[in-house]
Amino acid sequence: MGSQYGLKFAVHLVTNHFGKIVAKVCETLFRKGPLSLGEIIRCTELTPEQVKNSLLVLVQHNCVQAYVPADQFRDEEESTVTVEYLALFDNVIHRLRFPKFLEIAKRQLDDECEKVLDGLLRDGRLTLKQMVERAVQGKENPGAIEAVVRGSFHKLLKAHYVERCPAPEPVVSTLIKAEPAPRKRGSKMAKKFEAPETIEQRVMEAALPGEAIRFAVIEYTGGNADREANSDDTIMVNVGDNSGGIANEGSILWRANFEEFIRHLRHKLLIENERKRLDDGAATILSAILDATKNVEKKVKIEKSVPLSLDSIFTEVTKNEYGRTMTIDRVRASLVQLGCPQRNLDDSYSIDLKNIVEMARNEEVESIVLKRFGGDAYRIFRLLSKSNCFLETDKIAELAIVDKKEAPRLLYKLWKDNYLHMEKLVVTAAKQSRFMLWKVNKPVLWEYVLDEMYHAALNLSLRLAFEQEKDEDLLHVSRDKLTPTDKSGEVNSVQKRYLRLRDVLFLMGSSLMKLDDALMLFHDF
């Protein structure tokens, strides 16, 4: 679930897209967690019809997932099944980045795929039949258009940018399992700490279609069906006759697979960051590794790349024009620079992707510190960030070459704004001495910065709306009067306002998209 301003920003997005009533239902679910229909009606004080319609809209657009808590089945006398509704914070925020998803489809596939995806994003979920109907409406050559739509759909499916919609009301156990008793202390076999699964994760896991059918066009019926796999894992199932297939086209719902788009954007960030830090060669190698293994990544936020042998890496690299100029020694040297100094036990190589993401996060936070607090504070912050341990005030001043009288003031400012963690140490020897110790607590800081970013995104959106409202009258002015046509270059006051508004909207829109990259860096990557 999101942070304080994360939730506010999510509610703002829902309000903009679906109106205040739907937003009220969504906000209630965010604040109170999963609720049944009756509970939502009581909390929102809306009519049952308003709540039902709102839930239908939210489910249609993948912002809410319904499920049945398994605990209610413990009581055998219970005859009614209560469905609960869970608001999906991530999916709501993804609505901000639909233009990015469309751009990916356009660049990686083609314009027609972009159009099909656009329909899915606008309508939330569609059957293949609905996609075709949408495209042919009012057009002259429906047959040809239908073929294009089908072809584009299959391309999107093959790339995993489209997936089958989840189960409508899966049964999910909401009990938190007790942790097994720990083994003896210090044991090398001690289990690595993993945060318990959230209810959102459990529900989504239960709702997700199995891998066999998630990207399959036709329902897998087993038994007499002949199964043949395409070159990748898009499965086409022949069921003898096509009647089942055509019927399914009108019943199987499809939606955009946000996970794959986020994976694509994560890979793009990793590659571009290494290109800036190292060189084109390193970026080419990382790109080759990630391309080759993206279909076997178990989740988006993998810490290390899927292991590959040097030969496999080299084969992938040489598929690229630039990669063909590289020798195997060059590839090996770049792997070291990328953060993979030695092979795994099975002779494979794995890049530390988590480290690249951390470096990007550090850079983003450091740029805030530099702009907000100045160069001396920037050096102090970077020193503490790199040290990853407590340092005493005078030691910090000495290592960062900051005036010893200035250092305490800067440290206090950073601490007051939650960028540093501070502890006091009292040492009693010949006389009592007090020391202030400082540290950057990255997990806590990153959550705080993320919340500030959601706050900033909300502010940008509100200000954008305000600027548009201010010049709302320009919407009613005909376009030819808005654009300067006078050869002397002089503009009248209406045209000035229009040009200003155009520049303002462009600046704020592009700033919001850039800020969204940072939101993904801290939340999704």
Next chain:
Amino acid sequence: MNRLQGSSSSKRKRELALVSDTLTDGERILYNLILSKRDMGIWSGDMKRETNLPDHMVKKSLKLLQSKGMIKEVVNIQNKARKHYMAAQFEPSKEITGGDWYSEGSLDKDLINVLKNVCVKYISRQKVVTRDGVLDWSRKSGVITAEVSNQQIEEILRALVLDDEIIEVKSTGYGEFENVPVGRVCYKCKSKSGVRGEPKDGAMSSIPCGVCPRINFCTPDGIVSPRTCVYYQKWLDF
């Protein structure tokens, strides 16, 4: 670390002994107290407290001892406003001066900036240079005077890494590191032009909210809000 100014020759000691014989009791008490503090020195207020001598006597005695060249006033970085005294034969310790980068109790920012600029220019011309390479060049080129120690150059390099002007890398022995043994620490310039102070472009720092000192007070409908924000007004004032 205690360092004695000039020589600890017997001549100087005899001179001091002769002068000391001419001191009054109060002056001698004060001088011995100051002498006992060696290179840390002592504040006049602490002297009054420890000797219980009246204020006017302490002031008069300190003036006399100074005029005789037996003690000197030094600036204490911990508290520049206080009068801090030390026996003439001692050099103030780092706790008092602040260290090599301090002059008259203040950080010598001009010297630090000049050294930083010079190092960045050199490293950007070399593309990749080892730590020893920088130290060698600083000695041989004559650009940096002998008064600046090797340790100070290393501290400047560390500060430049913290400034993100240069990056510290380990040689792979390949490509630009061809002539550098594998594993050796090297420095590369971050900015392509070798000019310091190029702006860093984060997403948050590019918008008013990212650097706003009032963001914690800002709410959608509050007194401080995006609609009424003066920083936004300025940002959008093309």
